[in-house]
Amino acid sequence: MSLKHILKIIIKHRNISVMILIQIAIAVTIVGNASFISYGTLKNWLIPSHLDEVEILNVYTKVFDNQVDKSALIQRDLTNLSALGEVTHVTYASNELVLATVTGSNLVYKTIDQEEAGFENAQFDVTSQGVATLSLAITQGRNFYPNEFVFAEASHNRYASVVLISETLAKSLFGEQSALGQTIYLQRARRPYQVVGVYADKMLGEGAVYEQQWYHSTIVPQAHFGNNNVNYLIRVKPGTHDGILKDVEDVLYQQHGRIVERVEFAARAKKRLWDGRSTFAFIMIGISVIAITVTGFGIIGLVSFSVSIRQRDIGILRALGASQHTVLKTLLLENALLAFVGIVLGSFTALWLNNYFVTHLRAQGLVEPWLAVLVALAVWLLSAAAVYIPVRKAAKIAPARVTKTS
Amino acid sequence: MLRMKNISKIYRTELVETHALSDVNFMVEEGEFIAVTGPSGSGKTTFLNITGLLENFEQGTYELDGEDVSTLDDKQLSRLRNEKIGFIFQGFNLIGDLNLYDNIEVPLIFRGLSAKARKQRIEESLELVGLGGRASHFPAQLSGGQQQRVAIARALAGKPRFLLADEPTGNLDTLMARQVMELLEEINRQGTTLLMVTHDHELAQRAHRNIQILDGQLRDINKNELVELIS
Numbered sequence: 001m002s003l004k005h006i007l008k009i010i011i012k013h014r015n016i017s018v019m020i021l022i023q024i025a026i027a028v029t030i031v032g033n034a035s036f037i038s039y040g041t042l043k044n045w046l047i048p049s050h051l052d053e054v055e056i057l058n059v060y061t062k063v064f065d066n067q068v069d070k071s072a073l074i075q076r077d078l079t080n081l082s083a084l085g086e087v088t089h090v091t092y093a094s095n096e097l098v099l100a101t102v103t104g105s106n107l108v109y110k111t112i113d114q115e116e117a118g119f120e121n122a123q124f125d126v127t128s129q130g131v132a133t134l135s136l137a138i139t140q141g142r143n144f145y146p147n148e149f150v151f152a153e154a155s156h157n158r159y160a161s162v163v164l165i166s167e168t169l170a171k172s173l174f175g176e177q178s179a180l181g182q183t184i185y186l187q188r189a190r191r192p193y194q195v196v197g198v199y200a201d202k203m204l205g206e207g208a209v210y211e212q213q214w215y216h217s218t219i220v221p222q223a224h225f226g227n228n229n230v231n232y233l234i235r236v237k238p239g240t241h242d243g244i245l246k247d248v249e250d251v252l253y254q255q256h257g258r259i260v261e262r263v264e265f266a267a268r269a270k271k272r273l274w275d276g277r278s279t280f281a282f283i284m285i286g287i288s289v290i291a292i293t294v295t296g297f298g299i300i301g302l303v304s305f306s307v308s309i310r311q312r313d314i315g316i317l318r319a320l321g322a323s324q325h326t327v328l329k330t331l332l333l334e335n336a337l338l339a340f341v342g343i344v345l346g347s348f349t350a351l352w353l354n355n356y357f358v359t360h361l362r363a364q365g366l367v368e369p370w371l372a373v374l375v376a377l378a379v380w381l382l383s384a385a386a387v388y389i390p391v392r393k394a395a396k397i398a399p400a401r402v403t404k405t406s
Numbered sequence: 407m408l409r410m411k412n413i414s415k416i417y418r419t420e421l422v423e424t425h426a427l428s429d430v431n432f433m434v435e436e437g438e439f440i441a442v443t444g445p446s447g448s449g450k451t452t453f454l455n456i457t458g459l460l461e462n463f464e465q466g467t468y469e470l471d472g473e474d475v476s477t478l479d480d481k482q483l484s485r486l487r488n489e490k491i492g493f494i495f496q497g498f499n500l501i502g503d504l505n506l507y508d509n510i511e512v513p514l515i516f517r518g519l520s521a522k523a524r525k526q527r528i529e530e531s532l533e534l535v536g537l538g539g540r541a542s543h544f545p546a547q548l549s550g551g552q553q554q555r556v557a558i559a560r561a562l563a564g565k566p567r568f569l570l571a572d573e574p575t576g577n578l579d580t581l582m583a584r585q586v587m588e589l590l591e592e593i594n595r596q597g598t599t600l601l602m603v604t605h606d607h608e609l610a611q612r613a614h615r616n617i618q619i620l621d622g623q624l625r626d627i628n629k630n631e632l633v634e635l636i637s
Contacts, residue, residue: 321488
């Protein structure tokens with residue numbers, strides 16, 4: 001039979017055709033997204049952090065007593081934490097902590113133009129030991145001078161005037177031009193800062209990576225206080241054991257009017273982040289396995305039904321000179337056409353859903369063209385394999401079937 | 407053109423063996439019109455299936471145009487069926503999802519004919535059966551007699567050497583049956599060999615030769631003797 005005849009038969013049997021097509025489209029949608037998310041998660045996990053994950057601590061505390069002088073509290077905390085034997089550097093962190101999931105307005109802009117979209121950015125507001133705590137290697141320009149640090153009540157609206165930026169961010173903003181001396185604008189308020197140095201990339205912030213922008217970070221020599229959150233970044237000596245977590249907590253509890261919410265290594269923060277994301281990826285893989293199984297059996301069932309109601313027609317084709325091979329080829333081609341349309345539809349749905357996941361659910365895993373092709377091919381092969389079982393049986397329908405009505 | 411020697415066909419179940427055909431010897435010359443009659447269960451359909459290469463047999467030899475069909479595989483049998491045999495069935499056996507043009511075109515595609523050649527043959531055969539203007543109609547839009555004429559057109563478009571008709575008028579009223587028979591006789595007069603299986607003795611009388619199947623054996627009614635191979 002020619003393609004024309006096959007298409008006519010598909011249209012005549014449109015109910016079954018549409019059901020097969022939808023099954024395949026759903027499978028492509030689910031498996032496609034599961035693959036994108038799983039691959040994205042795996043790929044991101046494998047990107048090196050260049051970070052001393054077991055030498056940096058994130059410390060989260062909350063001051064519940066409004067009578068506490070936070071400026072004095074922070075000064076005392078910095079002194080007390082520095083006094084711990086294993087601690088080498090400590091900084092008050094009034095914005096982000098390492099590998100913490102920050103949602104909000106940590107954007108960086110090249111101009112003051114309100115139309116500019118800006119880049120996602122991990123912004124670290126630190127005190128004097130901030131650069132040392134994060135162990136940043138300045139590759140261009142200089143470190144901060146002591147007089148450039150601003151330590152002020154948040155309500156006073158005092159801000160630093162200089163900033164250090166990562167190499168990748170410098171390239172994103174200025175391309176091959178030097179970033180030194182350039183002015184950048186931070187957060188939605190678009191406050192201006194002059195770039196005085198560029199440091200080697202480190203994976204510091206997670207606010208950025210949701211947008212697939214890696215190593216985008218800035219270090220600002222300003223530390224604002226006033227709200228209830230009082231957080232620190234601590235660098236400890238290599239080989240320091242977990243006991244340091246309790247020691248830090250004990251030191252912090254020496255100051256009244258606060259609770260210590262969490263003290264953890266950057267490695268733990270990273271693991272928690274990726275655990276959450278990989279769980280989502282595993283759930284997607286599980287759903288896609290179910291989808292593939294259901295699709296496979298669904299196709300077998302639908303094609304078996306389709307073939308069963310066309311036994312007489314297949315018998316006629318055999319009597320008219322179609323060999324088993326011809327019948328097999330015709331039915332496989334018919335289903336390959338359905339699979340093709342289903343895959344095209346499913347691919348568009350997958351793209352739309354992927355966009356939704358990435359935009360609204362902050363899922364990892366943008367569309368990878370080669371992976372999309374691989375998924376399409378895999379689903380096509382699956383559908384062909386599923387179709388083959390009933391179709392092979394149909395091809396064996398005896399041509400003598402046509403005389404049974406006599 | 408057709409020669410069967412000692413053909414036997416046995417249907418087996420767990421409990422019983424049924425000898426549908428026993429040592430059948432049969433020969434057909436080019437251009438003959440042969441009617442095969444017999445009561446229900448006598449083996450007519452089995453005989454037709456084997457003659458039309460729709461079914462295989464256990465014993466004996468069958469040569470079609472000098473080719474021993476017992477040595478052929480499914481692909482070769484299908485090709486032979488497509489090229490040399492035309493079928494007309496009691497139930498018409500048209501494909502309901504396709505229009506008349508497509509129904510006639512399908513076996514020609516199996517033959518590998520070009521689109522132009524197919525078109526010419528389809529139009530000619532439809533004209534011949536008086537359905538020239540209805541190529542785009544579907545079988546369900548036609549009467550039984552018209553459907554049978556389409557089936558004849560489909561068979562003729564392949565220019566077969568051998569036309570097998572299984573109760574071709576069985577589902578038709580008297581008027582339609584007469585028209586279809588006249589058409590078949592005309593086709594035979596033009597040189598196509600015709601083998602017709604029928605219950606109707608009156609129709610059978612119109613054939614050159616009248617064969618009866620009884621208990622799996624063929625008997626020449628005119629001679630009232632078992633059909634023997636003409637060597």
